[in-house]
Amino acid sequence: MVEKARRSAVESDERGNPTRQWEVFVRDEAGDPMRHVGSVAAASGTEAHEHASRLFGWYAADIWLCPAEEVERYSTRGLADDAADRSDDDDGGEDDESEEPRVYKETASASEVNSL
Numbered sequence: 001m002v003e004k005a006r007r008s009a010v011e012s013d014e015r016g017n018p019t020r021q022w023e024v025f026v027r028d029e030a031g032d033p034m035r036h037v038g039s040v041a042a043a044s045g046t047e048a049h050e051h052a053s054r055l056f057g058w059y060a061a062d063i064w065l066c067p068a069e070e071v072e073r074y075s076t077r078g079l080a081d082d083a084a085d086r087s088d089d090d091d092g093g094e095d096d097e098s099e100e101p102r103v104y105k106e107t108a109s110a111s112e113v114n115s116l
C-alpha cells in the first residue's frame with residue numbers, strides 16, 4: 001500500500017517587486033502538456049504576455065498566464081527546504097543526470113493526462 005503524501009499550504013512569499021506577478025505556463029507543441037517555466041512582472045495580462053513570449057515562449061504553441069496571487073501552493077516541504085535544496089544543487093558543475101526518474105505504481109502505466 002502506498003502512503004498518500006501529506007501536503008500543507010505554503011504561505012506566499014513577498015517577492016520584493018510591487019508590480020503584479022504572473023506565473024507562465026507553455027506548451028511547446030500541440031498535444032504536449034503545459035509546463036510551468038517561470039514568472040514575469042507586468043501591470044497587465046497583455047504586458048505579461050509580451051514579456052513571457054520573449055523570455056519563455058520563442059517556439060511555444062501556447063502560453064498561459066496566471067496571476068501569481070491566485071495560485072495556491074501545497075507542498076510536502078516548505079519554501080525554506082526548496083531554497084536549501086537549490087543552494088545544495090548549485091555546485092558550479094554540470095547537471096547531475098545520474099538521478100533516476102521517480103515512477104510510482106499508480107502512474108507507471110499512464111501514458112497521458114486527460115484535460116478537463
